[in-house]
Amino acid sequence: MSVEENKALVRRFFEARVKTDLDALDKMLAPDFVSHTKVLPGHKPDREGYKQTIAEYAATFSNRRFIVEEQVAEAEKVVTRFAVHVTHDRRVFLGVAPTGTLTTYKTIFIHRIEGGKIAEERSLGTVVPRIMGQRLEQEERERERIEQELSVARRIQQASLPEEMPKLEGWQINPFYQPAREVGGDFYDFHLLSNGRLGLVVGDATGKGVPAALVMSTTCGMLRLAAQSPSSSPGEMLQRVNEALFTSIPPNMFVTCFYAILEPESGRLLYANAGHDLPYLWHSGDAQELRARGMPLGLMPGMGYEENEIVLDAGDGALFHSDGLVEAHDPNGEMFGFPRLRALVAKHGDERSLGHFLLEELYSFVGEGWEQEDDITLLTLRRAASQR
Numbered sequence: 001m002s003v004e005e006n007k008a009l010v011r012r013f014f015e016a017r018v019k020t021d022l023d024a025l026d027k028m029l030a031p032d033f034v035s036h037t038k039v040l041p042g043h044k045p046d047r048e049g050y051k052q053t054i055a056e057y058a059a060t061f062s063n064r065r066f067i068v069e070e071q072v073a074e075a076e077k078v079v080t081r082f083a084v085h086v087t088h089d090r091r092v093f094l095g096v097a098p099t100g101t102l103t104t105y106k107t108i109f110i111h112r113i114e115g116g117k118i119a120e121e122r123s124l125g126t127v128v129p130r131i132m133g134q135r136l137e138q139e140e141r142e143r144e145r146i147e148q149e150l151s152v153a154r155r156i157q158q159a160s161l162p163e164e165m166p167k168l169e170g171w172q173i174n175p176f177y178q179p180a181r182e183v184g185g186d187f188y189d190f191h192l193l194s195n196g197r198l199g200l201v202v203g204d205a206t207g208k209g210v211p212a213a214l215v216m217s218t219t220c221g222m223l224r225l226a227a228q229s230p231s232s233s234p235g236e237m238l239q240r241v242n243e244a245l246f247t248s249i250p251p252n253m254f255v256t257c258f259y260a261i262l263e264p265e266s267g268r269l270l271y272a273n274a275g276h277d278l279p280y281l282w283h284s285g286d287a288q289e290l291r292a293r294g295m296p297l298g299l300m301p302g303m304g305y306e307e308n309e310i311v312l313d314a315g316d317g318a319l320f321h322s323d324g325l326v327e328a329h330d331p332n333g334e335m336f337g338f339p340r341l342r343a344l345v346a347k348h349g350d351e352r353s354l355g356h357f358l359l360e361e362l363y364s365f366v367g368e369g370w371e372q373e374d375d376i377t378l379l380t381l382r383r384a385a386s387q388r
Helices: 003-018 022-028 046-062 127-160 209-226 232-245 338-348 354-368
Strands: 027-036 061-075 077-088 104-113 117-125 170-178 186-192 199-205 255-263 266-272 278-281 286-289 305-313 317-320 377-381
Touching: 003 061, 003 104, 003 117, 022 027, 022 046, 027 046, 046 061, 061 104, 127 186, 127 209, 127 266, 170 186, 170 209, 170 354, 186 209, 186 377, 199 209, 199 317, 199 377, 209 232, 209 255, 232 266, 278 338, 286 338, 317 354, 338 354, 354 377
Parallel strands: 027 117
Antiparallel strands: 061 077, 077 104, 104 117, 170 377, 186 199, 199 255, 255 266, 266 305, 278 286, 278 317, 317 377
């Protein structure tokens, strides 16, 4: 074939591409055709893979048309520079959602003709770079949207946590809260009750991130509402919140929660537990678990919650915590664990900054480069040693 015939063949080839005329393309492609331009992942460079790519383009872009700006041929090779106008309005392409805008791409194709058929194709153009640029823009907008949502969730969570600690003569209360992500599902709260009593609550909503933060905020609100009843005990409050929460959260989520009511004058602590990690009572160099049976909140209706009580004498303390501390792993995969925590509380429970000491032990255990796996909440309650 002459160079003019080769150039005409390539022009007809482009027309068939724009029209997605796969039969016409099939007749113009050599049996051993190879495309050296890999645009779509998974598509092979042979005839069938090439036609699959053309079909993919057709399913993605509408209003397709091309303009040949320059064409040069020599021997069996034809070089074509053209502009293609398309509207990306049909489906996701290379991870980019449809924009609905008319776009112009510049492309140079090199075709090798053999026996009146197109045997090879190479191309260089602005399609992929432009698409990837749009992908980066969309990802940036998505990041901004997620950051805005996280900012709202963070404000909701911060509003759910107490702004200041209650001040009780002869008592020291120290909280620590550190989510694994921007927001989390752990929470703690204080309720000023009748007759000078104080309600203390520590909980953990399953999951992480925004869903857990929203469930956590809902639970905090329900607990505060339940605490307004003057005669409620910890078990009764958990029971009411469980019934309300069961119909308010997704079926695959639940909340563990430990609720205690402190009588500051006598040191009496009445408590109930909804499936939460057991707190520890420090007394005379020993750490005792505060046990009470109960299912997590929101898991199933009709649950009852066992109540127990202790008395904190002068110098005694209690540690309430979430599972983020005990479930942390060191570089070898060993877990911090309950036995380690209990031993540390037994040995160092008389330290005024027990929470900070435990965190130092945690950071020493996990080592540098540790990536926090779960939210961590610590709440220490201590009765002054001088109190009689």
